[in-house]
Amino acid sequence: xxxxxxxxxxxxxxxxxxxxxxxxxxxxxxxxxxxxxxxxxxxxxxxxxxxxxxxxxxxxxxxxxxxxxxxxxxxxxxxxxxxxxxxxxxxxxxxxxxxxxxxxxxxxxxxxxxxxxxxxxxxxxxxxxxxxxxxxxxxxxxxxxxxxxxxxxxxxxxxxxxxxxxxxxxxx
Numbered sequence: 001x002x003x004x005x006x007x008x009x010x011x012x013x014x015x016x017x018x019x020x021x022x023x024x025x026x027x028x029x030x031x032x033x034x035x036x037x038x039x040x041x042x043x044x045x046x047x048x049x050x051x052x053x054x055x056x057x058x059x060x061x062x063x064x065x066x067x068x069x070x071x072x073x074x075x076x077x078x079x080x081x082x083x084x085x086x087x088x089x090x091x092x093x094x095x096x097x098x099x100x101x102x103x104x105x106x107x108x109x110x111x112x113x114x115x116x117x118x119x120x121x122x123x124x125x126x127x128x129x130x131x132x133x134x135x136x137x138x139x140x141x142x143x144x145x146x147x148x149x150x151x152x153x154x155x156x157x158x159x160x161x162x163x164x165x166x167x168x169x170x171x172x
Contacts, residue, residue, distance in 0.1 A: 028066030
């Protein structure tokens with residue numbers, strides 16, 4: 001099963017670590033075994049900041065914020081300690097968009113605000129690697145507010161992940 005084995009009902013990778021092998025859709029939701037899903041991001045990839053931003057933007061533009069969050073996660077795990085808040089905050093923004101697009105308005109709004117607070121606290125007034133911290137924080141808070149609006153006709157509008165994708169760099 002794509003490099004994993006199932007032992008005692010639990011998926012394992014080649015090293016025996018627990019790793020869910022179920023295919024996923026573009027928002028990271030599990031699909032039934034045997035269905036073709038969206039390829040996962042490889043884990044533990046060490047990229048430079050520019051490559052991280054470029055790959056995450058590509059995934060966001062494609063409506064795959066869950067996958068973009070994994071790129072940011074690699075950056076925070078492999079990058080310098082002083083940049084951890086930036087990459088963790090960006091990952092929270094991507095996961096917040098993921099939850100919103102999945103229909104989890106409350107969870108999405110909470111993560112969007114948490115991510116905005118994190119990137120602003122760590123990088124006030126700065127644009128590390130050209131990342132538009134102030135613009136992203138404003139985007140996140142605006143989307144969070146829209147997610148928390150009262151439902152219309154009993155339904156909470158679910159944002160389209162690709163249409164709502166933020167611009168990471170100011171000059172884009």
